[in-house]
Amino acid sequence: MDIIGPGAGAFRLPGSTVPDALSAAALETMRTAAFLVDGEGLLLAVNTAALKLFRRENDEFVGQDAHDLMHRDRHGRPLPRSGCRLRQALLTERTDQSDLGWFACGDGTLLGLSWVITPCSVHRGTGALVLLHPRGPAPARGDEEEDLSTALTELDRLALLAETTTQVTSTLDVDEALTRLAALTVPLLADWAVVDLITEGDEVRRALVVQHEDGVLIEREDLQGPMPPVPQESTMPLSRALRGAASGLAGPSTYxxxxxxxxxxxxxRLFTSTGMHTAAIAPIRGLRDVLGALTLGRSQRPDPFTRADLPLLEDVTRRAGLALDNARLYERQRRVAETMQRHLLPQMPVVPGLELSARYVPAPHASQVGGDWYDAFPLADGATALAVGDVVGHDLEAAGRMAQARNMLRAFAWARSESPGTVVTRLDEALAHIADVPMATLILARLVSGDDGLWRLHWTNAGHPPPLLVGHDGRTRFLTGAHGVLLGAGNHRPRPDAVLTLPPRATLVLYTDGLVESRRHSVDHGLERLARHAAALARRPLESFSDALLAQVRPDDNDDDVAVLALRTPDSPSPSEATA
Incomplete structure (x- = not known):
């Protein structure tokens, strides 16, 4: 289908090319806020409706990254690219929509908007058209009082319950589930939505307060925060709901x-601050416990809640309770996984004359742990062993296999003063018979200080990305020597070894493929980015170097875990130190 504006054929959906000079004119034919982005998310054109909505000038938009400029989380903080549905739809060239996303205006305010994105062709390749609009205001009411039970048809009620089940249960993030719950109920049922949650320590937290005003959902952080304990003897509606009693009604006179x-x-304080004249309060129940309470309040709509409204509210909170129960279970499992990961990954040893630094970033969409790992430990002959590896998978099963491989490697490396290639050969043979590790990549290195005060690196590479050596002057070099096949591939040949004297004040970076692999670019592109950024950071302190390297190099579409091990050699020894 073509969208025709001034200059026929100026703007088309998938299947044609859009000249930037004409796309803005085509967007002006749309009454809703709209903008056009290229395949990287850079803004190509924006219409007047969007300029008014976001309170910005045209030159503040065009050429900017749309995600960085506008998209935020519900607290107004920058939204991680890896968790942005709108950006993921752009990168995967698919149509998507959301009932609520948060966007920053030019004056610093936050807008809750519905959005739709659909791919289209631009002169730079494939881009996307994005339409945004505020959630609609509450339907007009007559002078006669009309309660919720008669305002909504039975079909409307069933649609709301179905949408609650779909929207709230499709996320495992508690905050996102609450935001969706508020967007479903406001302004359809009320002008305000308030969610109070009971934590696992039996404390109460006012987790969300959302107001509907001028067609926009506004989060009131000033009304959120910790709450006093739940009194067992109180007969007030919220106290009863938080104890799991039946739902009830409340108004300013109640308090x-x-x-x-x-x-x-x-x-x-809540009723005074919000101006609510009536509220309906229902418990949010999980399978075993009361998780909190949902309060829906009316301040602008003249009709009060009645008891006829409570059954629908209880149906909504029942579905929300199941979703929150699942989200909390997921968070508990994630904490267990993170605790397991902390115990599996070692602390860096103290090696006189060397600096060591390590980082691990879990996979964003798995069980938060995985098969990537690093290790550094002293050997019996005084050398220091360094290792970075990747066992197939990034879940708890992969983490268990990783622990097997790492511990066996430690034992083989400690038992005999053998070359890294010989140690990895023994490990490969053992894994095939006594461990459940199907395939893995690995770099094992021995680091030894010579009589001249310089450090020598002996290493072997079993199918792993090559280490990166960064000189103090910013020159970089990938150590491509001693490269063999990965573990578990049925190799029966001796594994190669390589030796290199590390220059003074040099930085050696061992890493897993999650740092350089991307769905949108080749591995060569990722390696080039790694070398370029590492060179620019060469003179930073090692801890700062490691943090910045992860932040700047790791692809934003990465769905794998990442391990990085970095070391830095000391300054050149003086002649007296070298001969001592």
């Missing part, structure tokens, strides 16, 4: 008398 608890004081 006018002497407060019976700290929660009553906070509720009085």
């Amino acid at each position: 006018q008398g002497p407060p019976d608890s700290g929660i009553a004081v906070e509720q009085h």
